Structure formats: C-alpha cells, structure tokens
Amino acid sequence: METLSWDDLRILLAVHRAGSLLAAGKALGLSTSTTARRLDALEAAMGCQLVYRSQAGTELKPEALRIVRLAEGLAHGLDALRRDQTLLAGTLRISVPDGMALTLARSLPTFREAFPFVDLELVGESRMADVAAREADIAVRLTRSTSNVLVEKHLASFRFALFASADYVRHHLPTRRLVKGEASAHPFVGLDERWKELPHEQWIRKLGATRFAFRSSSMEAIVEAVHQGIGLAAFLEKDPRNTDLIRVETDILGPTQPFYLVYHRDLRTQPHVRAAVTAIETYMRAHSDS
Structure with a gap:
C-alpha cells in the first residue's frame, strides 16, 4: 500500500x-x-x-x-481542481436528465456569448451525478437535494401530455382524443420497468394503458419510436422534440414535473457558474408552465 x-x-x-x-x-x-x-x-x-x-x-x-x-x-476531484484552476478558460460540466439535453442546449447561447473561452460539457444521463463530489459543476434534477454543500434552486415545472405521430393519429385516433376506456386498445411507448413509479408513467396507466409495445431507457429511442408510429407516449408539453408530433387530448390532465438546479457552494462566487445558472434559469422559466 x-x-x-x-x-x-x-x-x-x-x-x-x-x-x-x-x-x-x-x-x-x-x-x-x-x-x-x-x-x-x-x-x-x-x-x-x-x-x-x-x-x-x-x-x-x-x-x-x-x-x-x-x-x-480521485478522478472527479482532479477534474474539478483542473476546472477551478482554469477558471474562465476551462470546462464547465453540466449534468442533466436523459432527454433534457436538447432543451438545456438551447438555454446556453447567451452564456457562450459572455464566456467564449469556457468550454461546455453537457451530459445527458439516467443516473444522478454526485455534484457534492464534483462529478459535475451544475446539475438539473427531477428531485430535491439533501446535501448541505449544494446550492439548490427550483427552476420550473412542466406538464406532461400524450403524443402520437401524425400517421398514427390519422389511422387510429382521428378525433385526436383518448376517452376513458379506449386506452387499452392502443399500444404505448414508455421507459423501461425501472421507472414505472414516475408520475407520468403512472398517469399513462391511470388512463387505462395495458400494452407497452416499446420500452427503452433512452429518451431518444422513445421519441424515435413514437415518430415511427409504434404507439402513444407521454412527453413534456414544451419538449422541442414534439414539434412534429400530434398532441392527443385526454380526460385526465397530465401531471407536472418540477425541475431543480444544483451546484456546489464552493462555486457560488465563480462568475461563469453564476452566468450559466442564470441562463438556464431564465430559459427554463420562460418556457415552463409555472
């Protein structure tokens, strides 16, 4: 040793x-x-x-x-030390939930204009990065933090709705409305079984969904499956990937999902970190439901 x-x-x-x-x-x-x-x-x-x-x-x-x-x-600590030492000419690592990377990428152009020499590393992942251990400098999360070394902000809340491809709607749901009792006749697309307790997954079942024709741990795969007409899926109403999909009205309103932003207290005086936090916060609140 x-x-x-x-x-x-x-x-x-x-x-x-x-x-x-x-x-x-x-x-x-x-x-x-x-x-x-x-x-x-x-x-x-x-x-x-x-x-x-x-x-x-x-x-x-x-x-x-x-x-x-x-x-x-040690690897995360050394990476964090390098990022801190380089300050305004280093790398800022931002961890976001899988499927939110596109939305967060759209929040950062103003930051890039103000800090052109700071490189951004935007990581979309299903796990929750340990920001307290400096695995990431900033993280957007679906749940609240319990660490006393982190600064936490409630960013915004977004509502879920049901979506399908135009082709699927044309052939199977011309009314663009799913009424009570009809859901069992339609295939659905969703996350794998590990995430079945999430509010939007429970909501789909409450609507009456019984058959999931496609499941995946990847949000990108789920979105693609819906675009291919495999079935219906629950997405955030203002997800930019929904632009080519058709919203399906439901008798039961979709749940809302809060998002939280956290960063290490040691970084709260860093101007580039504050600027990135402000850029993300401004964009998310401008496009949220609350």
Missing part, C-alpha cells in the same frame, strides 16, 4: 471501465503489455489479485471495486 499511486489507480479504473486490457490500454495510450505490467504492480502492492483475466476480457473481484470507487472519487 505504501507504493500505491494515482498512476496505478488509473490503470484499474481504466480496466474497470473498458472491460479488457486491450481497450484499457487504448484509452490510456499504453500498450496491452504495459497495461498488464502496471496492473501486476498494483496487485503486488495490494498483496492480492484484483482482476480475473480471460480470453473474453476482464472482471474485477469484489475487493477491487472498493479501490475503483476510490479511484473514481
């Missing part, structure tokens, strides 16, 4: 993320043999085997996953 270094941890982290010595070496700019030797050195320093190696690739042992978590924390 006395000889353990960040270079050693980077090797294990790369192997974990890439799934093989070959891919890990490519990610780090090292040969496979060098990657293997560095991994051997780490295992020797730890006094135990950390990685199973086979023709199919690599698999980390349970003990190694604890070290990976340490390495990930």
Whole structure:
C-alpha cells in the first residue's frame, strides 16, 4: 500500500471501465503489455489479485471495486481542481436528465456569448451525478437535494401530455382524443420497468394503458419510436422534440414535473457558474408552465 499511486489507480479504473486490457490500454495510450505490467504492480502492492483475466476480457473481484470507487472519487476531484484552476478558460460540466439535453442546449447561447473561452460539457444521463463530489459543476434534477454543500434552486415545472405521430393519429385516433376506456386498445411507448413509479408513467396507466409495445431507457429511442408510429407516449408539453408530433387530448390532465438546479457552494462566487445558472434559469422559466 505504501507504493500505491494515482498512476496505478488509473490503470484499474481504466480496466474497470473498458472491460479488457486491450481497450484499457487504448484509452490510456499504453500498450496491452504495459497495461498488464502496471496492473501486476498494483496487485503486488495490494498483496492480492484484483482482476480475473480471460480470453473474453476482464472482471474485477469484489475487493477491487472498493479501490475503483476510490479511484473514481480521485478522478472527479482532479477534474474539478483542473476546472477551478482554469477558471474562465476551462470546462464547465453540466449534468442533466436523459432527454433534457436538447432543451438545456438551447438555454446556453447567451452564456457562450459572455464566456467564449469556457468550454461546455453537457451530459445527458439516467443516473444522478454526485455534484457534492464534483462529478459535475451544475446539475438539473427531477428531485430535491439533501446535501448541505449544494446550492439548490427550483427552476420550473412542466406538464406532461400524450403524443402520437401524425400517421398514427390519422389511422387510429382521428378525433385526436383518448376517452376513458379506449386506452387499452392502443399500444404505448414508455421507459423501461425501472421507472414505472414516475408520475407520468403512472398517469399513462391511470388512463387505462395495458400494452407497452416499446420500452427503452433512452429518451431518444422513445421519441424515435413514437415518430415511427409504434404507439402513444407521454412527453413534456414544451419538449422541442414534439414539434412534429400530434398532441392527443385526454380526460385526465397530465401531471407536472418540477425541475431543480444544483451546484456546489464552493462555486457560488465563480462568475461563469453564476452566468450559466442564470441562463438556464431564465430559459427554463420562460418556457415552463409555472
């Protein structure tokens, strides 16, 4: 353990993320043999085997996953330190829910005009980035924060509605209205089963949906499936991807979804962070339902 270094941890982290010595070496700019030797050195320093190696690739042992978590924390911390040191000529990382990246991208042109030397990294992801650990500088979330090291703002609330493609409406819903009792006759498109407790997923079931012809963890795939006429889906009313879709009226009003913005308290005096927060806040509130 006395000889353990960040270079050693980077090797294990790369192997974990890439799934093989070959891919890990490519990610780090090292040969496979060098990657293997560095991994051997780490295992020797730890006094135990950390990685199973086979023709199919690599698999980390349970003990190694604890070290990976340490390495990930160090990696995020170093990235945050680099971003802080570069200040107005660095990278601002913004994490948003999967499916909201397009909306947030439209909120940032004014920021780019004011801070042309700050590069933006907009990450759409299904997981919730740990802003307290500086995995991101700013994050937009669907739920409230419980961390006392974060600044939180309620951005806006958006209402969900039911949408379908023009072709689907023409052939199956010419009235553009789904009345009580009809939903079971139509296929729906939605998120995978992990997200079935979300308000808009529950709302679809309350409408009477029984058959989901297509499910995905990707909002982009869901939007494409609806455009292809596979079925009906619930989207935010003011989602810019809805412009080519037809809104279907329902007897039960769709639920509203609040959005929150968080950033680390250590960044509250940074002018580029404040400017990005203002740009996002202004755009979201101008296009929201509340």
